[in-house]
Amino acid sequence: RHRSFLLAQLDVSLRAQETQTYFTPLAINEEAEEDNVLAWAAARVRRGSRMGLAYDADADPDFGATLARLMLEGRELICPGDGSIRCFADEAAPQRLAELESRRLGGEQSNSSLALGEDAIIKIYRRLQRGGNPEVDCARFLTAAGFEAIPAFYGAMVHVGADGAQTPLAIMQRFVRNQGDAWSRSVDMFRRAFESLLAAPEERAPDIGEALADFAPLAESLGARTADMHRAFASPTADPAFAREELSGEDVGRMIEEAQEDARMAFAALARLREIPDDAAEMIARLLKRREETQAAIAACAAAPARGQKIRVPKIRVHGDYHLGQVLIAQSDLRIVDFEGEPTRPPQARFAKDTPLRDVAGMMRSIAYAAESAILGIERRLLTDPQRAHALGEAGGDFVARLFLTAYEAGVAASPADIAPREAQERLLGLKLLAKALYEIHYEAEFRPQWIGLPVRGVLQILDKTGPRA
Numbered sequence: 001r002h003r004s005f006l007l008a009q010l011d012v013s014l015r016a017q018e019t020q021t022y023f024t025p026l027a028i029n030e031e032a033e034e035d036n037v038l039a040w041a042a043a044r045v046r047r048g049s050r051m052g053l054a055y056d057a058d059a060d061p062d063f064g065a066t067l068a069r070l071m072l073e074g075r076e077l078i079c080p081g082d083g084s085i086r087c088f089a090d091e092a093a094p095q096r097l098a099e100l101e102s103r104r105l106g107g108e109q110s111n112s113s114l115a116l117g118e119d120a121i122i123k124i125y126r127r128l129q130r131g132g133n134p135e136v137d138c139a140r141f142l143t144a145a146g147f148e149a150i151p152a153f154y155g156a157m158v159h160v161g162a163d164g165a166q167t168p169l170a171i172m173q174r175f176v177r178n179q180g181d182a183w184s185r186s187v188d189m190f191r192r193a194f195e196s197l198l199a200a201p202e203e204r205a206p207d208i209g210e211a212l213a214d215f216a217p218l219a220e221s222l223g224a225r226t227a228d229m230h231r232a233f234a235s236p237t238a239d240p241a242f243a244r245e246e247l248s249g250e251d252v253g254r255m256i257e258e259a260q261e262d263a264r265m266a267f268a269a270l271a272r273l274r275e276i277p278d279d280a281a282e283m284i285a286r287l288l289k290r291r292e293e294t295q296a297a298i299a300a301c302a303a304a305p306a307r308g309q310k311i312r313v314p315k316i317r318v319h320g321d322y323h324l325g326q327v328l329i330a331q332s333d334l335r336i337v338d339f340e341g342e343p344t345r346p347p348q349a350r351f352a353k354d355t356p357l358r359d360v361a362g363m364m365r366s367i368a369y370a371a372e373s374a375i376l377g378i379e380r381r382l383l384t385d386p387q388r389a390h391a392l393g394e395a396g397g398d399f400v401a402r403l404f405l406t407a408y409e410a411g412v413a414a415s416p417a418d419i420a421p422r423e424a425q426e427r428l429l430g431l432k433l434l435a436k437a438l439y440e441i442h443y444e445a446e447f448r449p450q451w452i453g454l455p456v457r458g459v460l461q462i463l464d465k466t467g468p469r470a
Contacts, residue, residue, distance in 0.1 A: 221407075222334065253302070
């Protein structure tokens with residue numbers, strides 16, 4: 001076929017003097033049939049009398065196999081003036097991947113994915129950041145450590161600049177047949193439970209635990225698989241990027257400073273909001289009055305341990321952006337995906353080690369989000385008592401989060417990922433939960449202001465439970 005592929009990086013200069021870089025692979029086909037690829041076309045091309053198209057390579061059924069072949073062969077492609085593209089694969093990657101047609105998958109926003117039959121997935125990173133993202137390294141490490149709750153690592157394509165800086169361009173992993181993500185399943189389960197509770201008179205409504213009994217297997221599996229992930233991250237290794245360390249006093253001080261910065265950005269974002277949803281206005285007003293209390297609650301997490309008390313807190317690599325949407329339900333098991341880290345964090349922060357409680361807090365906050373999202377969905381369809389509905393949302397989220405946390409603690413007990421004593425874990429978890437909720441306020445204010453009520457309610461609830469007043 002008269003076709004080739006151009007692995008292009010485009011620098012986009014914005015008015016704010018910022019430059020963003022995008023990976024934009026193109027297929028160059030001199031005999032392209034326009035009705036097949038015109039929707040993906042970037043330009044017309046001509047060679048002699050032949051006229052064709054340059055179009056998004058994702059739309060070409062041979063592109064995925066071409067990338068797989070480059071990885072399986074360990075090829076290195078020289079980039080004129082800027083280093084090279086290095087391709088590599090795990091020895092367990094099936095050689096047949098280089099022979100399969102690929103199909104483009106929908107649903108992703110920042111990246112794109114190609115399926116090679118039902119054998120492998122190739123994720124192509126679109127927006128590139130100098131310093132890259134940690135997904136390739138984490139997938140390789142966890143696969144080598146025997147962690148089975150991720151799609152196994154098969155290969156990767158990385159740009160290595162003339163200065164040695166590495167930027168992942170694509171990753172290839174085992175295909176996982178799944179029934180959707182844990183976020184959709186959780187919201188649906190919360191919604192059904194809350195609807196049954198709200199349909200009954202309050203004095204005759206079943207216990208929250210009884211209403212959410214069907215949730216227990218998922219919550220406990222989430223806790224167990226999260227513990228498995230952290231035990232794998234804490235496993236012995238000679239790689240300094242993944243070697244387990246101990247949390248120091250300086251680390252705790254840095255965590256406090258970062259949480260205080262999250263608070264500063266959250267309160268600044270709330271002050272800048274121009275269009276405040278009606279159901280959030282009163283909560284925002286209450287939180288703005290508790291700014292000093294929020295800062296005091298953060299500082300209280302740095303209190304010294306009791307005299308003679310020995311604290312053991314591991315500092316390991318973590319998922320970094322852990323929530324229900326990053327967990328796929330695969331028949332009777334779970335698969336954890338997307339180890340790129342929080343998209344708004346700088347690259348160096350995404351590669352940093354942290355206490356495993358960062359992931360635990362992320363999942364607990366995601367469970368609270370799912371419960372509150374279910375309540376909001378019910379409120380839009382049914383005339384219910386908002387106060388009772390939100391109280392149910394908080395109680396339901398707390399119940400499921402406790403199931404998750406109990407299973408997690410049992411899974412990491414006496415392992416290198418465990419934290420001792422329990423008082424230290426509770427104090428650090430409180431800090432991580434509060435910092436995460438404050439980060440969510442800033443994020444929602446910037447990108448989804450209509451959701452601002454969810455994290456604001458979350459911060460108020462955390463302050464009521466763990467702040468100086470409590």
